[in-house]
Amino acid sequence: MQPVLPLECCTAFIWKPVNGPACSPPLIRYGFANSQYGTCLLGWTEQGLCYLGFVDSTDQARAKAELHSRWPRSKVQADPEGVIQRQQDYLQPLERGEDIRAPVVLCGSPFRLQVWQALLTIPRGQTTSYGQLAAILGTPNAARAIGGAVAANPIGWLIPCHRVINQDGGLGGYYWGLERKRQMLENEGALKMKTPAG
Template structure:
């Protein structure tokens, strides 16, 4: 059985359990020793089985909190002993308390719209604190980017303003036209690990590239190249958080959420004339 199939069985097992299992119980289910289970998770995900289990339980809790379930009930539903354990878990994984997750985006107005860009049509969304989404799409009938925005900021008030989106597009891509680009703030949310990866991406200078393994080293998780790839792919703000500057260690382009052609164009523009 491949590592992927074994990990898939582990996830299905974790999802089926009301109370998070211990390492020995998980190893027994997988037909492995405790040592083999630890090696498997380190090799495949770059993290320990305990950390992996915490991430799955935390995501279950996050979805329940976003659906406005109260903190006590959420704690019990995901198999924790009470709000204190839930608090420790969500702060550890997301850097936010259960209450903060539950009210995420409350009293926040997000202005969003469609705008043309050098890379085609873009959906751009902004809060008073900064850009919170920048996605590329082929046409407005592609509802994926807007659906993602609504899901990630489910408690916020969304207001469409294409004129403002056009203004932001001009500002964001001014550097690609040879103009002096003004600093642009972003306002994003993610797990602690995702935020660390995105910060590492911001440190890659324009005109240079890095690899998933090098990013893993920067965030002090040298075995977590696969998890780094997941965090890079989850980047909600294209270009401004330059996930396009990350390639595979063999030089292949790897993936890009908004299409490899756009990744090639961005890299060519920056390598020719760093922004």
Template sequence: MNQTTQIPALDDGYHYKVMRRAIDVLDQAEDQLSLDQVAAQMGMSSAHFQRLFSRWVGVSPKRYQQYLKLGQAKEMLRDRATTLEAAHEVGLSGTGRLHDLFLRWEAMSPGEFARQGEGLTIYWGWFDSPFGLALVMGTEKGICGLAFAAEMGEEAAMQDLTRRWPKAVFVEDPMMLRPWVLTAFGAQDGALDKAPLFLIGAPFQIKVWEALLQVPSGYVTTYSDIAASIGNPKAVRAVGTAVGRNPVSWLIPCHRALRKSGALGGYHWGLPVKRVMLAFEAARAEA
């Protein structure tokens, strides 16, 4: 197993990995757990655990569990959907902290993309995250890949990203990526220059990913809205494919794209991960 870089405490002895474990426990529970039950599994007193969890997620463990119910996606689509055309006009794009942090991005040129990463050095490392073990990759220009291994496993996640750029040189260097990852997962506040994105994809894919960056945290959109926003309303299926090929999960928020029916649709890194991400963001938006 590769060495995992643990993201340090947020503040006041906050245990980042413990909060990630708590989210896993809540997500996997068949019935709603009491505060005492979850705190006991974390090895903490109920009061201490409640304070830490609420500070990180924004709501109590009990309230967070309500966001994990199966109907949450449909409720978000009904109550918190936004068309991409209107997002900037009403100021929604400024409400999502991640959107603000990662607005500065750069895309590889079509010619460079066609060379399949030839001449490109991509650094990589494993990190703990609120959504399980994360594989992060980046060039000197910014993060270009972020995969989650909770559902597919570490080997499959590594193969998934590396085969996207088969001619690149891959170098394990988590410390090079660490400042960007700290900002990405909220372990420290960072300026724009600390967490840039470097998008590696075909021109149509990049247009779709750029549209996803306009969806603020705590809101959702549909594949058809994305297609309309990029000027190709009939390309819903192609949009769905491009969303599924997004290499930078969480930061380019493909988890915020739903079907018109309110169904979650697919998610490349596993539907349980998508469900937890939506619950996490909805809880923070309410807080």
């Protein structure tokens, strides 16, 4: 199954658009936006969204440092007006449970790129385990390495690393917090909603 998103990919620290020559690292613009799961920091290039992370405190400087660590050779520039369009293109469809056709940009090792693209094939309302993901990728003994790649996902929520759980059904880990992961899976219908004891 192929990802539905238009993708641009590059290996770590070498900006190389698909079917194109290597070139200088792109300018990264960013802005903060509200979502149903809290404040998000969105980062994007001219080619598409390259970062989505959650900000759980007022420490926006730390969030910006996280973005810059993902793209260490790129200039990072605030764009509070441009983020409005990205909120419409990415966050609002996510909240409605709709497919996103706007492009994303991924940068990482070939192995991580393979894992992140595999995450895009997990349907809304379903989950998979690290071991199952390893089997799908043809690397059944690489569950631990795949776990590391899943944890390093630069575009949270949109690239649905929250849909990967433990083999025993436990939630496992989540960089942006287990309670947020639980809420995402419950809203997608992948977990049964908790009901008061009666």
